[in-house]
Amino acid sequence: xxxxxxxxxxxxxxxxxxxxxxxDPISGHTALYxxxxxxxxxxxxxxxxxxxxxADDSGLPNDRFFxxxxxxxxxxxxxxxxxxxxxxxxxxxxxxxxxxxEAFFGQGTRLTVV
Amino acid sequence: xxxxxxPEDQVNVAEGNPLTVKCTYSVSxxxxxxxxxxxxxxxxxxxxxxxxxxxLVKGSYGFEAxxxxxxxxxxxxxxxxxxxxxxxxxxxxxxxxxxxxxxxTFGTGTKxxxxx
Numbered sequence: 164x165x166x167x168x169x170x171x172x173x174x175x176x177x178x179x180x181x182x183x184x185x186x187d188p189i190s191g192h193t194a195l196y197x198x199x200x201x202x203x204x205x206x207x208x209x210x211x212x213x214x215x216x217x218a219d220d221s222g223l224p225n226d227r228f229f230x231x232x233x234x235x236x237x238x239x240x241x242x243x244x245x246x247x248x249x250x251x252x253x254x255x256x257x258x259x260x261x262x263x264x265e266a267f268f269g270q271g272t273r274l275t276v277v
Numbered sequence: 278x279x280x281x282x283x284p285e286d287q288v289n290v291a292e293g294n295p296l297t298v299k300c301t302y303s304v305s306x307x308x309x310x311x312x313x314x315x316x317x318x319x320x321x322x323x324x325x326x327x328x329x330x331x332x333l334v335k336g337s338y339g340f341e342a343x344x345x346x347x348x349x350x351x352x353x354x355x356x357x358x359x360x361x362x363x364x365x366x367x368x369x370x371x372x373x374x375x376x377x378x379x380x381x382t383f384g385t386g387t388k389x390x391x392x393x
Contacts (some may be wrong), residue, residue: 172381
């Protein structure tokens with residue numbers, strides 16, 4: 164597709180359940196980022212991939228959060244034992260390898276934990 | 278550590294008047310700076326960036342921003358505001374010397390309200 168695609172657009176889950184959020188980056192973009200945006204806040208960095216490897220996962224809040232990008236394209240953010248505090252919009256972005264280039268964002272997945 | 282501050286939660290401006298949305302940054306080296314806009318229920322859209330060169334950067338939709346190294350600022354400006362400019366604006370910084378990766382840190386956002 165022409166832009167970054169995130170699915171689902173909305174996800175409601177019960178506390179304690181496991182969820183997966185998918186990101187399909189722009190074709191050819193080697194860098195992929197996950198951010199979390201809580202209501203009234205700016206996007207908060209979670210993890211950055213360069214190719215298949217997680218180059219920086221310093222933003223993941225705890226070990227319930229995990230992300231993969233096995234083939235260097237699609238990425239999945241996985242959250243185990245969800246908590247109400249995990250409710251937020253999860254944003255994915257991608258960019259070419261040139262670090263001078265801006266990131267292109269998807270529309271996000273709104274996760275609600277009830 | 279890199280950081281960005283947007284001191285105003287909201288900016289109100291009359292349609293046709295010039296607008297300024299403020300941003301200051303903190304990085305260890307020379308920064309890469311970005312402005313993004315977010316419309317309701319939409320993802321972030323890139324407006325403009327400063328990497329190097331001319332301190333005045335022009336971007337999408339008539340917006341521009343001025344990089345001021347001495348004041349560590351990167352304020353967003355537009356000569357004449359439109360009602361359609363009403364949205365949430367985010368300033369962001371990347372420290373190119375921070376270990377080779379591309380972590381971008383965002384500010385908390387400024388809501389721009391253009392009044393007809």
